[in-house]
Amino acid sequence: MISSMSIGSNDRLIALLVLLLIPTVLGWGKEGHYVVCKITQEYLSEDALFAVKQLLPDSAHGDLAALCSWPDEIRFHYHWSSALHYADTPDFLCNYQYCRDCHDSYGRKHRCVTGAIHNYTMQLKLAYAEGSSKFNCECKHLLIIYS
Numbered sequence: 342m343i344s345s346m347s348i349g350s351n352d353r354l355i356a357l358l359v360l361l362l363i364p365t366v367l368g369w370g371k372e373g374h375y376v377v378c379k380i381t382q383e384y385l386s387e388d389a390l391f392a393v394k395q396l397l398p399d400s401a402h403g404d405l406a407a408l409c410s411w412p413d414e415i416r417f418h419y420h421w422s423s424a425l426h427y428a429d430t431p432d433f434l435c436n437y438q439y440c441r442d443c444h445d446s447y448g449r450k451h452r453c454v455t456g457a458i459h460n461y462t463m464q465l466k467l468a469y470a471e472g473s474s475k476f477n478c479e480c481k482h483l484l485i486i487y488s
Contacts, residue, residue: 371410378409424449425457 382405385393394403401407416423424445430437437455445452451460 371413374409374413375406378406382406424452425454428453428455 382390382393393405397403397405397408412422412426416426428437428442430442439455440450443453443456444450450456
């Protein structure tokens with residue numbers, strides 16, 4: 342067993358620096374989400390881009406990327422939404438399998454980003470089929486959460 346006395350000061354400094362970097366290493370951060378949304382927006386067709394811009398709030402100034410970090414910001418206020426922000430594949434596996442990988446930390450199935458996208462897509466299809474006035478509101482919500 343290694344006691345804390347036998348660890349050198351350089352080793353402690355390195356360990357501290359590694360611990361400080363973990364939040365940065367493990368997450369996309371605001372900049373990562375912004376870049377991915379900027380790239381995605383460039384690949385939208387003209388019709389899709391027009392539809393997206395119609396759904397964006399005025400504060401976004403027609404830029405989807407302006408809202409892309411919102412899920413990161415709200416998941417700490419709405420803890421239930423945290424698992425809906427990602428899909429977690431097992432270490433060293435290079436494929437995603439919905440049945441295996443879409444669950445939260447408690448093992449509850451369908452609690453990941455792909456499960457949430459499926460859920461909202463089904464809700465939107467139903468609202469659209471019924472001619473619901475909630476359709477436009479739900480589209481905005483879905484666009485912001487999963488962009």
